[in-house]
Amino acid sequence: MHELLYPIVLPAIAGIIPLFIPRKGKLVAGIISLAAYTWVLIKVIALFGIGQLAWSKTLFSFDGEFPFVFALRLSHFSGFILLFIAVFGALVLLYSLGYLHGKKTSSVYYSFILWTLAAAAGAALSDNLFLLLIFWEILTFLLYFLVNMGGEGHAEAAAKCFNILGFSDAAMLFGILIIWMHYGTLSMSALHIPTNDAFGAVAFFLLFTGAIAKAGSIPLQSWVPEIARPTYSSVMALIPAALDKLLGIYLLTRLTLNIFIIESGSWISLVMMILGAVTIIVAVFMALVQHDLKKLLSFHAISQVGYMVLGVGSGIPIAIVGGLFHMLNNALYKSGLFLAAGAVEKRTGTTDLEKLGGLAGLMPVTFVTTVVTALSISGIPPFNGFVSKWFIYQGMLAKGGNVIFLVAAIFGSALTLASFIKVLHSLFLGRRPERLEGVKEVDFTMQLPMVFIAILCVLFGVFASYPLQRFIIPALGLSGVETANGAITTISTAGFWSPTLATILIIVGIIIGLIIYAFGRVGNVRVDENVWIGGNIMDNEEIRLPGTGFYKTITDDLGPVVRGAFRDGERGAVDPYNIFGRICMGCINVLRALHNGILSTYLSWVVIGLGVLVFILMFNSY
């Protein structure tokens, strides 16, 4: 078997094993899956080391026409995507061992996860657009099953997710057909389609639909928050938070840089940047007012995609670098956050922010990892989110960028911070409800992935030039990217702010502060049992202030327009899925009115139909 087939075929085969293991033995199934996937991870690391490789085989053709080529191509870009797919896969499999313990889940879960990983590897490696679409569809299909394994409300959520992703897959199919008919090839590395004619532009937007629906950008975002609540946190951490971002933005980057020729500053680029900026702001406002942790995180998952679309869509080299680095960083901290949400859910049984609080001392590991990932997503220096946003800001000031998008990006970042302050307060800091006394930290298998991800968040921020030089710049540089503003390989990270020095200085500052504390008598503090409010001692439940009310000012006090917009957004009125659903329901109601249950009506329909048929047959003589 060719090396390139390992990451696809091995998990696919290993995924068969859990099918034969009964529910009681799901830990065994998990360990087998993890062991098998660790082997895949090692293979993938070796592949990443090789760098470039290609393999193809024509599976079938009709008399030499319409060949279906199973073409795989490893480049520095797809290698890097594949590497992180494998890393996240292994982490989530490890996490699942503890997370599923005590849940009524069958072992098939592991089959679905392994197959998802196989399909994701296939999508990352495939060099044929049609093959890519097939893997894309398999992912959609498996996600449907995984969502359906979740808790209350899973059926509707899975259906919505399947519909939206299915719609986008159909759009991709049309785009691929257009490309096939006009350019005669589907090989991704051979296509360079100009977008200044109608065919190119239409084909681009059809494929673009597939990419952004998977990544979860406006207007096809609404499946992410819909599935967030019922779905397992481990699934959320793996698929919408990590794999879908990696693959969606991977495809978007390939589309904008290789497959289609898009000038920076063209109208297509402008459309993408507007979509990106709108996504950032709208989604973060919706996130601000959420009451459920997983739903809140899913809105942030959408908002962050805005940065990537903005960066990659701009066509400005430095912003593309930022967009791609942000994709990697976002995959890290977002899956870290979902894993932490899963840990809290596991121990407290809820993700409702109003019912939580004061877990910092009880779940210290989860707390610290959440703080790191939350500050990363808010773009606080020196964590990784800052560096990648930073490159995007930089690009927006360059030629072809726009200051308005820069404002949207920075402002979105401030709102993200606000939203995570609410999360930190509601989960970990505020007063602890009595119900949660005695909550314990999660198992080692769940801690390890969270800690690993948090460490990567810090390292990728403090030593940002390493991931940039190792993953991002080779990925772009060696796929032959030449944009209007020069080759991407010429970007160096010298002269940018040095996060390492800043980190050292902040540590020195903290030491200075601690010295001041040492001078004071902070060692012998007095602990005061009571909280006095207005001269009275209040009891705990009475003065517990959950973070859910933090931003009521924004939703309630800023006038009817803002209030209306939020209510609209909560109900999902601006969601294209619902609008489309309503139009379809209208059509169905017309048809329904015809079904009145009276035999003569049906008979008359049959007769009319027969008449039409006869008419057609008589007057269309072949």
Place this chain on the structure above:
Amino acid sequence: MDILRPILYYAIFPGFIFSAVVGLLTTWVDRKVTARVQWRVGPPWYQPFADTVKLIGKEVVIPANARRTGFLMMPVIGLAAATLASTILWIVNLDPSKSFVGDSLVVIYIMTIPAVSMIIGASASGNPLGILGASREMKLLFSYELPLIISVLTAIVKVGSFSFKNILAYQSEHGVIIWSISGIIAFIVAILCAQAKLTFVPFDIPEAETELAGGSHIEYSGVALAVVRLNMAIMFFVLPIFLITIFWGGISFDGWRILTSIVKYVVIVVIMVLIKNTNPRVRIDQAVRFFWGPMFILALAAIILAKLGL
């Protein structure tokens, strides 16, 4: 040693010791001017230092329901970040060649950390009034951040570069930014945002002595309160310097320009203190509306004027 020099810069000059001393002196200016406005005599110049020393000696009381480590660590982290902002600003002012790409935005980002650490600290205090103060401070933060960024971007658009070096070079060549139409509008917006960033009246909503009894500071005492105060003093020092660097030609230490630098600094501080003393406190929703409404529009107007070259 390569690493020792920045650490020395950071710890002594122009970092921690220098910023803390000048910051505390600035709070004295604040108290003195306030006293004169209210027809009082006001404290002697060493009063802020005496207060700090005394606070360091006092007992620390921590509520039983507070998350203790977070509660005590947060002021320290804020202090570290405020000092870092001050260090970067002074180093680029004294030696523009030390400037790096986009340091102006880095400083804006770092200047949010003291506020954020205050918010997290208050949220960890377990006191409902503190938490109320924290939520107000957060709302205030993201409401003023929007016009502040746009007004700073006005200068950046005018100069065409992110870095302090080019902003300073542009101003010494073409005259300071404040003497243009877009520049003066942006400066007015920025100074009001700075007022909110320092939680000075009329934007002292998170602390609101009369209704929240100190709000986000309510549970801090002893040395922790001293660090909180020091933090605010350094921010009071950093923000005027930041405004001077972006809009008013920067600070310089050679010859007579020392004097003009000090005058610029004192003028901005006195403007802030006067605004503080002549206004009543607004409500949080009024503040949000103010910053997202008139201030946002003014800042946008400034940036459009800057694009037009005015």
